Amino acid sequence: MESQDREQSSDTAWSKLGGQPGLCLNCQHAKINETRRGTAYLRCTRSAWDARLVRYPRLPVRDCVGFDAENRNENMKSGEQRQQ
Numbered sequence: 001m002e003s004q005d006r007e008q009s010s011d012t013a014w015s016k017l018g019g020q021p022g023l024c025l026n027c028q029h030a031k032i033n034e035t036r037r038g039t040a041y042l043r044c045t046r047s048a049w050d051a052r053l054v055r056y057p058r059l060p061v062r063d064c065v066g067f068d069a070e071n072r073n074e075n076m077k078s079g080e081q082r083q084q
Contacts, residue, residue: 013032017041019060023063023067026069027067029045031043031044044057
C-alpha cells in the first residue's frame with residue numbers, strides 16, 4: 001500500500017508540471033520539486049556534476065546528453081516478467 005501511495009503522489013506531482021516532461025519522464029536524474037503552494041518544478045539532479053545540463057530544463061525535453069533511463073527492474077511488481 002505504501003508504494004501505491006508513493007506512485008499516486010508522484011503521478012500527482014508530474015501532472016502539476018504544466019507541460020509534458022518529454023525524456024525526463026523516464027530519466028533517473030529527474031526529480032520533482034513541489035512548493036507549499038502546489039507549484040511543481042522538474043529538477044535535473046545530474047546538473048550538479050555535469051555542467052552541460054541545466055538545473056531546471058525547459059519542457060518538454062526532447063534531446064538530452066545526460067539522459068539515463070530508469071531501472072525498470074526495480075519498479076516491476078512481483079509476478080511480472082521482463083519482455084525479451
